[in-house]
Amino acid sequence: QVQLMESGGGSVQAGGSLRLSCVVSENIYSNYCMGWFRQAPGMEREGVASIDSHGRTVIADSVKGRFTISQDNDKNTLYLQMNSLKPEDTAVYYCALTSWFGCSGSLLINDYNYWGQGTQVTVSS
Numbered sequence: 001q002v003q004l005m006e007s008g009g010g011s012v013q014a015g016g017s018l019r020l021s022c023v024v025s026e027n028i029y030s031n032y033c034m035g036w037f038r039q040a041p042g043m044e045r046e047g048v049a050s051i052d053s054h055g056r057t058v059i060a061d062s063v064k065g066r067f068t069i070s071q072d073n074d075k076n077t078l079y080l081q082m083n084s085l086k087p088e089d090t091a092v093y094y095c096a097l098t099s100w101f102g103c104s105g106s107l108l109i110n111d112y113n114y115w116g117q118g119t120q121v122t123v124s125s
Contacts, residue, residue: 002024002025002026002028002097002114003024003025003114003116004022004023004024004025004095004096004097004114004115004116005022005023005025005116005117006020006021006022006093006094006095006116006117006118006119007020007021007022007023007119008020008021008119009093009119009120009121010120010121010122011122011123011124012085012121012122012123012124013123013124013125014085014086014087014123014124014125015084015085016085016123017081017082017083017084017085018082018085018121019079019080019081019082020036020079020080020082020093020095020119020121021077021078021079022034022036022077022078022079022080022095022116023075023076023077024076024077024078024097025076026076027076028053028076028097028099030053030099031052031053031099031101031103032052032053032097032098032099032103033050033051033052033053033097033098033100033103033104033106033111033112034050034051034071034078034095034096034097035047035048035049035050035051035069035095035096035097035106035107035112036048036049036050036067036069036078036080036093036094036095036096037093037094037095037096037107037109037112038089038091038092038093038094038121039091039092039094039118040088040090040091040092043091045094045109046060046107047060047106047107047108047109048060048062048063048067048069048080048093048107049063049067049068049069049080049107050069050103050105050106050107051069051070051071051078052103052104052105054104055071056104056105057069058105058106058107060107063082063089066082066083066084066085067080067081067082067083068080068081068083069081078095080093080095082121085121085123086123087123087124087125088123089121089123090121090122090123091120091121092118092119092120092121093118093119093120093121094115094116094117094118095115095116096109096112096114096115096116097112097113097114097115098111098112098113098114100113
């Protein structure tokens, strides 16, 4: 069973930066996608960014130009660099993984079948 563990969340003032990390418990060599999702209180979980096994990325419009997704395959680690943070970015951030062959570019929750426990990001004004 693949396990994902997020870290790097915290509290920051508006305009600040954070980098989230997600370590995957085992090597994944075949086709896959990994993504970052977030869920604010009282809101549905939404996709933020995804990356596939070829390094192709998709960024949600709400964070485009501010957030960057990347991966280090040698470390089995996924990253989300978050700059120019806004109070509306406050949420629990989750990383997710899927090996579905058609996953490239997906920010759909139902396309992902492995999830981390989440890390809290709080942005104050």
